[in-house]
Amino acid sequence: MPFITFLSQFLKHPKNTGAVAPSSKRLAQKMAEAIDFEKARCIVELGAGTGSFTEEIIKRKKKHTKLILIEINEVFFKDLQKRYGGAPGVVVIHGSAETIQTYIKELNIEKVDFVLSGLPFTSLPAGVSSRILSNVMDALEENGKFITFQYSLVKKSFIQQFFQTINVKKVWLNFPPAYVFYCRKKNGRAENGAA
Numbered sequence: 494m495p496f497i498t499f500l501s502q503f504l505k506h507p508k509n510t511g512a513v514a515p516s517s518k519r520l521a522q523k524m525a526e527a528i529d530f531e532k533a534r535c536i537v538e539l540g541a542g543t544g545s546f547t548e549e550i551i552k553r554k555k556k557h558t559k560l561i562l563i564e565i566n567e568v569f570f571k572d573l574q575k576r577y578g579g580a581p582g583v584v585v586i587h588g589s590a591e592t593i594q595t596y597i598k599e600l601n602i603e604k605v606d607f608v609l610s611g612l613p614f615t616s617l618p619a620g621v622s623s624r625i626l627s628n629v630m631d632a633l634e635e636n637g638k639f640i641t642f643q644y645s646l647v648k649k650s651f652i653q654q655f656f657q658t659i660n661v662k663k664v665w666l667n668f669p670p671a672y673v674f675y676c677r678k679k680n681g682r683a684e685n686g687a688a
C-alpha cells in the first residue's frame with residue numbers, strides 16, 4: 494500500500510520525505526511528458542519514493558534506455574529494488590542524489606539526458622539542495638533537461654540559479670496541487686520540455 498508506507502515514512506523522516514502522500518498519476522504524466530523517450534539513452538530519477546513517477550517512466554521507456562533510480566530512504570529503496578530491480582535496463586541505488594555523478598561514473602555513463610526529481614527542496618537543507626543541483630547540472634549532457642515538482646514557488650528562484658531556462662506548469666490534480674518545473678541546461682524553449 495504506497496499511501497500507508499509513504500505516510501509512515503513521512504512521520505519518521507518528515508524533512509526528507511517532504512510529503513504525506515505519493516504523487517498522483519496526473520502529476521507523474523506531466524513530469525514524464527518532458528522526456529523524449531525516443532532519444533533518451535539514460536534517465537535518472539531522484540527520490541523515487543513509492544514509484545509514482547517510476548511507473549510512468551517504465552511504461553514509456555524504450556528497451557535501449559537505461560533508468561537509474563536514486564533513493565535515500567532504506568524502506569523505499571528496498572521496495573523499489575523488489576519491484577523494479579529485475580526490470581531490463583533499470584538500476585536501483587540506495588544513496589543520496591548529491592552523489593549522482595559518482596553513481597553514473599560507476600555505471601560507465603558519462604552524461605545523462607534527463608533527470609526527474611521528486612526531491613523536497615523546500616524542506617531539504619540549502620547546502621544539500623545546492624550540492625544536488627550543481628551535481629545534476631554537471632551530470633546532464635548539453636541539451637539535457639531537469640524536471641522537478643514543488644508544492645509552492647518558494648524555491649523557484651533558488652532552482653533557477655542553476656539552469657538557463659525554467660518553465661513552470663501547475664497541476665491541480667494532485668494532493669496538494671503542485672508545480673512542475675521544466676529546466677534546461679542550455680538556452681531554449683523549456684515549455685513542456687519537448688523542445
Ligand SMILES: C[S@@+](CC[C@H](N)C(=O)[O-])C[C@H]1O[C@@H](n2cnc3c(N)ncnc32)[C@H](O)[C@@H]1O
Binds near residue numbers: 539545569588612613
Ligand atoms: C516528496 S517524496 C517524492 C516521492 C515520489 N517521487 C513521489 O512523487 O511520489 C521525496 C522523496 O525524496 C527522497 N529523498 C530525500 N532526500 C533525498 C536525497 N538526498 N537523495 C535521494 N532521495 C532523497 C525521499 O526519501 C522521498 O522518497
